[in-house]
Amino acid sequence: xxxxxxxxxxxxxxxxxxxxxxxxxxxxxxxxxxxxxxxxxxxxxxxxxxxxxxxxxxxxxxxxxxxxxxxxxxxxxxxxxxxxxxxxxxxxxxxxxxxxxxxxxxxxxxxxxxxxxxxxxxxxxxxxxxxxxxx
Amino acid sequence: xxxxxxxxxxxxxxxxxxxxxxxxxxxxxxxxxxxxxxxxxxxxxxxxxxxxxxxxxxxxxxxxxxxxxxxxxxxxxxxxxxxxxxxxxxxxxxxxxxxxxxxxxxxxxxxxxxxxxxxxxxxxxxxxxxxxxxxxxxxxxxxxxxxxxx
Numbered sequence: 001x002x003x004x005x006x007x008x009x010x011x012x013x014x015x016x017x018x019x020x021x022x023x024x025x026x027x028x029x030x031x032x033x034x035x036x037x038x039x040x041x042x043x044x045x046x047x048x049x050x051x052x053x054x055x056x057x058x059x060x061x062x063x064x065x066x067x068x069x070x071x072x073x074x075x076x077x078x079x080x081x082x083x084x085x086x087x088x089x090x091x092x093x094x095x096x097x098x099x100x101x102x103x104x105x106x107x108x109x110x111x112x113x114x115x116x117x118x119x120x121x122x123x124x125x126x127x128x129x130x131x132x133x134x135x
Numbered sequence: 136x137x138x139x140x141x142x143x144x145x146x147x148x149x150x151x152x153x154x155x156x157x158x159x160x161x162x163x164x165x166x167x168x169x170x171x172x173x174x175x176x177x178x179x180x181x182x183x184x185x186x187x188x189x190x191x192x193x194x195x196x197x198x199x200x201x202x203x204x205x206x207x208x209x210x211x212x213x214x215x216x217x218x219x220x221x222x223x224x225x226x227x228x229x230x231x232x233x234x235x236x237x238x239x240x241x242x243x244x245x246x247x248x249x250x251x252x253x254x255x256x257x258x259x260x261x262x263x264x265x266x267x268x269x270x271x272x273x274x275x276x277x278x279x280x281x282x283x284x285x
Contacts, residue, residue, distance in 0.1 A: 011166070012195060013199070015161055016196065017200050026217050026218055049150065054158060056162065073173055077173075081246055085243040086254075088246065095236030101252050123180075123241065124238075129241065135174070
């Protein structure tokens with residue numbers, strides 16, 4: 001178990017470092033829902049950095065399927081529940097202006113009041129939902 | 136003779152390569168930390184059945200690194216490498232949209248065990264449940280964009 005905790009901290013540190021690099025290079029918040037949402041449809045004159053970021057993210061998943069397939073797991077939910085989960089996550093993150101990365105990592109680290117309130121809210125509703133639905 | 140750094144096309148390529156690297160590092164961090172496993176997420180959110188604190192460590196590690204780096208970058212430089220200015224969300228007020236959106240997101244997160252980043256990475260690895268989740272997530276984003284005021 002100590003090893004998985006270390007991996008969790010190290011993985012988290014890498015996530016923070018990647019987000020910091022994006023801020024230093026492009027001055028942008030590394031919020032995945034915002035990066036994706038602003039491409040549906042593209043709303044900016046230059047969406048290049050968004051597309052490049054997502055290609056990198058997708059490449060990591062594609063490489064993992066070859067070198068570390070156990071790093072990805074399947075959701076235990078039914079097809080209908082997955083569709084509902086996706087709709088809620090997509091709609092909710094755009095309405096609330098962020099998800100676990102933009103609000104959860106970048107916003108909390110900036111001590112943004114809005115992000116801290118959003119994180120407290122989605123942790124609470126997430127905890128209640130996971131408890132009600134079960135493992 | 137012009138230095139390569141001033142050549143606009145070279146700068147453009149460099150800016151996209153760095154953004155791509157950020158995405159790849161971000162995704163690698165999610166994979167290392169098992170955030171691409173819904174059982175780990177659901178085990179973290181559900182505190183009543185043998186709580187799995189790992190996702191908390193992940194968020195803690197990410198927040199610590201970003202907090203230090205963010206302050207340092209803002210103090211040290213007037214502008215990012217590839218843009219005229221830093222784009223930091225300026226708002227400080229709480230409103231219904233923010234809280235309702237976060238509440239809906241949390242329900243979807245606890246239900247499926249995926250949030251946007253890990254969902255995309257898991258879908259890219261070919262996981263069927265993640266592919267369904269991401270397709271629905273994109274639809275949800277599109278519906279919000281079509282129906283909401285922006």
